[in-house]
Amino acid sequence: xxxxxxxxxxxxxxxxxxFLKKAGxxxxxxxxxxxxxxxxxxxxxxxTSGQLVGNEEISFYGEHQSGISTPVQKNVYFAVLDxxxxxxxxxxxxxxxxxxxxxxxxxxxLVAPELKNHLLPPIDTGETVGLNxxxxxxxxxxxxxxxxKLKLDxxxxxxxxxxPHFPRDQIKDKYKGGDICIQACADDAQVAFHAVRNLVRKGxxxxxxxxxQSGFLPIGNGKExxxxxxxxxxxxxxxxxxNDFKNVVWYDKNNWLKNxxxxxVRRIQMHLETWDRTNLQEQENTFGxxxxxxxxxxxxxxxxxxxxxxxGSDGKPVIPIDSHVYLAKKAGTKICxxxxxxxNGIDEISGQFDAGLLFLCFQKDPEQFIxxxxxxxxxxxxxxxxxxxxxxxxxxxxGVKKGEYIGQKLFE
Amino acid sequence: xxxxxxxxxxxxxxxxxxFLKKAGxxxxxxxxxxxxxxxxxxxxxxxTSGQLVGNEEISFYGEHQSGISTPVQKNVYFAVLDxxxxxxxxxxxxxxxxxxxxxxxxxxxLVAPELKNHLLPPIDTGETVGLNxxxxxxxxxxxxxxxxKLKLDxxxxxxxxxxPHFPRDQIKDKYKGGDICIQACADDAQVAFHAVRNLVRKGxxxxxxxxxQSGFLPIGNGKExxxxxxxxxxxxxxxxxxNDFKNVVWYDKNNWLKNxxxxxVRRIQMHLETWDRTNLQEQENTFGxxxxxxxxxxxxxxxxxxxxxxxGSDGKPVIPIDSHVYLAKKAGTKICxxxxxxxNGIDEISGQFDAGLLFLCFQKDPEQFIxxxxxxxxxxxxxxxxxxxxxxxxxxxxGVKKGEYIGQKLFE
Numbered sequence: 001x002x003x004x005x006x007x008x009x010x011x012x013x014x015x016x017x018x019f020l021k022k023a024g025x026x027x028x029x030x031x032x033x034x035x036x037x038x039x040x041x042x043x044x045x046x047x048t049s050g051q052l053v054g055n056e057e058i059s060f061y062g063e064h065q066s067g068i069s070t071p072v073q074k075n076v077y078f079a080v081l082d083x084x085x086x087x088x089x090x091x092x093x094x095x096x097x098x099x100x101x102x103x104x105x106x107x108x109x110l111v112a113p114e115l116k117n118h119l120l121p122p123i124d125t126g127e128t129v130g131l132n133x134x135x136x137x138x139x140x141x142x143x144x145x146x147x148x149k150l151k152l153d154x155x156x157x158x159x160x161x162x163x164p165h166f167p168r169d170q171i172k173d174k175y176k177g178g179d180i181c182i183q184a185c186a187d188d189a190q191v192a193f194h195a196v197r198n199l200v201r202k203g204x205x206x207x208x209x210x211x212x213q214s215g216f217l218p219i220g221n222g223k224e225x226x227x228x229x230x231x232x233x234x235x236x237x238x239x240x241x242x243n244d245f246k247n248v249v250w251y252d253k254n255n256w257l258k259n260x261x262x263x264x265v266r267r268i269q270m271h272l273e274t275w276d277r278t279n280l281q282e283q284e285n286t287f288g289x290x291x292x293x294x295x296x297x298x299x300x301x302x303x304x305x306x307x308x309x310x311x312g313s314d315g316k317p318v319i320p321i322d323s324h325v326y327l328a329k330k331a332g333t334k335i336c337x338x339x340x341x342x343x344n345g346i347d348e349i350s351g352q353f354d355a356g357l358l359f360l361c362f363q364k365d366p367e368q369f370i371x372x373x374x375x376x377x378x379x380x381x382x383x384x385x386x387x388x389x390x391x392x393x394x395x396x397x398x399g400v401k402k403g404e405y406i407g408q409k410l411f412e
Numbered sequence: 413x414x415x416x417x418x419x420x421x422x423x424x425x426x427x428x429x430x431f432l433k434k435a436g437x438x439x440x441x442x443x444x445x446x447x448x449x450x451x452x453x454x455x456x457x458x459x460t461s462g463q464l465v466g467n468e469e470i471s472f473y474g475e476h477q478s479g480i481s482t483p484v485q486k487n488v489y490f491a492v493l494d495x496x497x498x499x500x501x502x503x504x505x506x507x508x509x510x511x512x513x514x515x516x517x518x519x520x521x522l523v524a525p526e527l528k529n530h531l532l533p534p535i536d537t538g539e540t541v542g543l544n545x546x547x548x549x550x551x552x553x554x555x556x557x558x559x560x561k562l563k564l565d566x567x568x569x570x571x572x573x574x575x576p577h578f579p580r581d582q583i584k585d586k587y588k589g590g591d592i593c594i595q596a597c598a599d600d601a602q603v604a605f606h607a608v609r610n611l612v613r614k615g616x617x618x619x620x621x622x623x624x625q626s627g628f629l630p631i632g633n634g635k636e637x638x639x640x641x642x643x644x645x646x647x648x649x650x651x652x653x654x655n656d657f658k659n660v661v662w663y664d665k666n667n668w669l670k671n672x673x674x675x676x677v678r679r680i681q682m683h684l685e686t687w688d689r690t691n692l693q694e695q696e697n698t699f700g701x702x703x704x705x706x707x708x709x710x711x712x713x714x715x716x717x718x719x720x721x722x723x724g725s726d727g728k729p730v731i732p733i734d735s736h737v738y739l740a741k742k743a744g745t746k747i748c749x750x751x752x753x754x755x756n757g758i759d760e761i762s763g764q765f766d767a768g769l770l771f772l773c774f775q776k777d778p779e780q781f782i783x784x785x786x787x788x789x790x791x792x793x794x795x796x797x798x799x800x801x802x803x804x805x806x807x808x809x810x811g812v813k814k815g816e817y818i819g820q821k822l823f824e
Binding site for chain 1: 642
């Protein structure tokens with residue numbers, strides 16, 4: 001069916017943007033790279049996000065996949081998929097189809113024009129008709145199991161293996177493993193969901209849904225780092241410029257993963273009610289930061305350099321040695337965090353909010369995350385208030401040029 | 413503790429907005445009623461929503477509670493609570509505290525200034541520091557069980573009772589009943605969640621969480637009715653002007669519910685994958701509307717009057733007699749829908765998306781909804797694609813004037 005649709009594409013391209021134009025909506029689909037791009041990119045370099053405007057389009061093509069160093073959005077829909085088919089050619093075709101779909105989705109078009117044949121199901125599910133792209137980004141990754149299942153033994157990379165068990169992990173089977181991940185981010189929840197839904201639908205005979213999680217971020221004016229559900233700023237220490245991304249994030253060895261990166265996901269339940277009963281001093285000691293400003297202890301500015309060696313007049317470390325910031329910094333390595341909050345109703349056992357952090361981070365080597373997480377290990381005071389219940393590691397391909405498809409360097 | 417905090421309030425009012433000013437953010441907290449108000453109100457009267465701008469504040473005080481006829485927002489966090497305390501005076505005090513909190517929340521302030529005493533837990537959980545009010549509205553309601561449990565027998569109203577079982581209902585115990593509802597809507601998911609979290613926290617010794625659901629809406633440019641996850645426009649037939657609201661929504665008998673309304677909630681699971689395999693003709697026949705335009709069959713405009721008597725040249729009804737629109741219209745009554753989509757990960761039994769509609773509607777008499785739902789009953793074609801799994805009815809008090817508290821007319 002995919003090929004038939006492709007033909008229709010080129011015969012008569014009724015795009016969502018055309019529909020927007022018909023509806024008289026001006027200014028839809030201003031691609032980043034044209035007007036306004038420099039501002040957005042500057043904000044990206046700050047590691048924080050741009051003001052929510054909703055009508056920009058982020059370019060699908062580039063050296064790297066989008067959704068990693070591009071500015072963070074208000075919403076994520078993250079999906080982990082299992083392979084149902086083990087036929088390499090079928091999976092390759094699915095990634096080709098996904099490439100076609102993703103380019104359209106990110107530019108605010110329908111994945112296919114509305115069928116004129118009313119006796120067929122519409123190809124696009126249609127819930128985004130009339131909407132802008134809302135800075136949609138779609139990021140694809142594959143797990144070590146993906147390579148195993150498709151017998152791509154010669155593509156294995158020594159550092160690419162399942163994450164170890166970390167101290168205090170309470171991983172649930174339903175939030176673990178999987179073969180493929182899709183991270184869809186946008187400034188509109190329905191746009192993000194629509195992307196994953198239509199991609200999954202396209203590959204439905206070849207894949208199963210393993211787990212998914214939606215999340216949100218309070219972007220505000222884009223000048224401040226968003227706060228997590230503990231009320232603290234999250235992600236301050238992120239890469240700040242292209243050089244940081246080069247050093248921290250982009251995989252640079254000369255193989256199929258070049259210009260890609262490793263995505264690590266952790267579903268972290270946050271025990272909000274316990275936290276809320278904790279006094280402010282203890283909350284701040286737990287992070288090693290002031291709650292209001294986000295500055296590390298002993299500093300005034302959120303982005304001040306963290307000096308874990310600094311001693312107070314009493315000779316004691318200014319930043320407590322069991323604080324989150326101290327232990328993360330002590331690991332001596334960096335990652336790029338791109339985490340979202342989630343709230344999923346009530347936890348049926350505790351009767352409390354089922355809420356927390358969909359922690360997503362990117363790094364050129366999984367060891368960066370592993371070092372940090374091991375340093376946090378049993379010592380991090382934050383462990384009293386959180387539980388890691390989901391985990392995953394995925395290799396995210398490099399970006400694609402026009403005419404290429406996602407994952408091509410792996411498959412060919 | 414509440415009273416101590418109240419004293420501090422008046423001693424030193426460090427509001428979230430002051431904090432915003434400190435952060436140099438101009439234009440925060442522009443109350444609707446001042447600049448921009450007329451545009452927003454006009455959009456409200458259209459029954460559709462305003463462009464997302466994020467920095468307006470909706471007035472807490474008024475003849476009616478907000479979140480009913482005020483423009484719909486991008487996000488909802490809906491909570492149903494059970495009474496733990498059956499002491500009327502305690503519950504009354506909780507509603508007084510909630511009044512104080514809600515006024516602050518809706519104007520973009522913290523529920524209490526940050527404590528200077530680091531040895532106490534912060535009163536506000538803090539995750540909205542630095543954010544605008546994002547058009548937050550908070551709407552409170554109580555169930556028939558609330559009146560029973562608090563022995564308010566003389567306040568009972570003949571039409572105010574639990575909803576009947578409807579054909580095809582598959583209500584789950586966990587999504588049924590409850591004593592109090594709080595509907596928090598905002599253009600930012602974290603702002604909506606923060607409101608409910610802090611209200612629940614304030615009353616934590618008196619109430620339990622029964623169920624909660626977050627939801628989202630693609631507001632777009634505010635000119636079109638948002639689409640549901642079946643890709644169809646939802647809510648076209650809503651009240652369009654003040655007179656409609658008077659006729660359809662506002663309770664007008666001279667008792668404690670005056671200027672209030674009845675809220676009905678239904679958690680409706682939508683079987684997306686079944687729907688997506690259905691051809692376009694069948695999808696449109698199911699709703700009785702065209703998918704792209706949203707117009708009823710035989711019309712061009714979404715807002716065209718629906719004439720279910722209209723016959724085609726073949727003598728058959730233009731709008732199929734088993735379609736959603738036909739049967740809803742046939743009931744001969746109206747309601748005000750204010751529904752949101754939801755997506756909650758994967759349904760563990762089917763392995764498909766757990767997604768659907770958090771259907772919320774308002775009417776002056778529950779019978780309006782009951783008539784429509786009974787008309788849809790077994791006949792509605794849409795029933796093949798949806799399952800009602802949650803239900804609730806709540807009487808939402810009228811609005812409050814300065815100096816009054818929410819629910820005062822019930823309690824005094």
